[in-house]
Amino acid sequence: MPGCDWVKSFLKRHPQLSQKIAQNISHARAATDEEIINNFFDNLEVELEGIPASNIWNYDETNPVDDPGQK
Numbered sequence: 001m002p003g004c005d006w007v008k009s010f011l012k013r014h015p016q017l018s019q020k021i022a023q024n025i026s027h028a029r030a031a032t033d034e035e036i037i038n039n040f041f042d043n044l045e046v047e048l049e050g051i052p053a054s055n056i057w058n059y060d061e062t063n064p065v066d067d068p069g070q071k
Contacts, residue, residue, distance in 0.1 A: 011017055048056065 011019070
């Protein structure tokens with residue numbers, strides 16, 4: 001079982017990680033309902049039809065650089 005200083009030691013070993021304070025999401029982003037979510041996944045299913053899973057990549061919101069030569 002990890003000790004009480006486990007998190008502190010982990011962060012010290014991985015200085016590229018940082019802690020962030022959680023923020024509330026905007027009212028517009030929070031105002032979703034089941035119909036909107038179902039519609040999104042129905043559209044996604046149509047768009048992904050015929051594309052092998054190995055060709056699907058996750059692209060999150062950390063803003064990675066698309067052009068490795070660009071900084």
